[in-house]
Amino acid sequence: MTKIKPPNYQFCPFCAGRLQVKDDGERERKFCPKCNWTYYPQVFTAVTALIRKKGKVLMVKRGREPFKDTWMFPGGFIEYGENPLTTLRREVKEETGLWVKKARLIDILEGKNDLRAPGNFHFLYEVAVEEGEIKTDGVENKDIGWFEARKPPKIGFASHIKIIKLLQRGI
Ligand SMILES: [Zn+2]
Numbered sequence: 496m497t498k499i500k501p502p503n504y505q506f507c508p509f510c511a512g513r514l515q516v517k518d519d520g521e522r523e524r525k526f527c528p529k530c531n532w533t534y535y536p537q538v539f540t541a542v543t544a545l546i547r548k549k550g551k552v553l554m555v556k557r558g559r560e561p562f563k564d565t566w567m568f569p570g571g572f573i574e575y576g577e578n579p580l581t582t583l584r585r586e587v588k589e590e591t592g593l594w595v596k597k598a599r600l601i602d603i604l605e606g607k608n609d610l611r612a613p614g615n616f617h618f619l620y621e622v623a624v625e626e627g628e629i630k631t632d633g634v635e636n637k638d639i640g641w642f643e644a645r646k647p648p649k650i651g652f653a654s655h656i657k658i659i660k661l662l663q664r665g666i
Contacts, residue, residue: 499607499614501536508532539612542583543570544622545601545658546591548641552662554648555590555631556638561610562651566642568658570617579618587622591639592630597623601666604654617654 507527546553569590631639644662
């Protein structure tokens with residue numbers, strides 16, 4: 496379990512009235528007495544793709560904050576209405592130019608140092624892709640390349656450093 500604090504919202508997102516605090520028997524929760532809306536903090540979910548070829552892994556260099564100019568495995572947040580595989584196909588195509596052929600869930604990691612989404616979970620997939628030329632989107636990222644896990648580039652996200660460590664141990 497990670498000790499994280501969810502966003503401390505003060506106002507109701509529906510009526511903009513000030514939230515009050517009640518005890519629901521388990522813990523204190525914020526609620527709006529006017530709308531009868533209760534704030535249940537939830538974590539974000541994301542997917543990450545492990546794409547391997549000849550002993551190397553495919554990574555992209557971030558063009559945006561957080562951790563601009565560091566490298567990461569392709570992936571992104573699951574949008575409303577998507578299932579994780581839909582997100583995986585979309586993100587892999589956007590960030591690498593390649594189509595997902597097969598995907599297998601290998602781990603679920605916790606994103607501990609991403610302030611946009613504290614405590615997010617991401618589904619790590621081993622991904623087989625169709626043959627093609629690698630090309631990243633150029634907006635979110637500024638470079639793409641293959642790396643050996645024992646000689647990784649500079650990585651910002653703690654969970655992606657963990658993936659490198661798992662690879663070095665031989666997943
Ligand atoms: Zn309200």
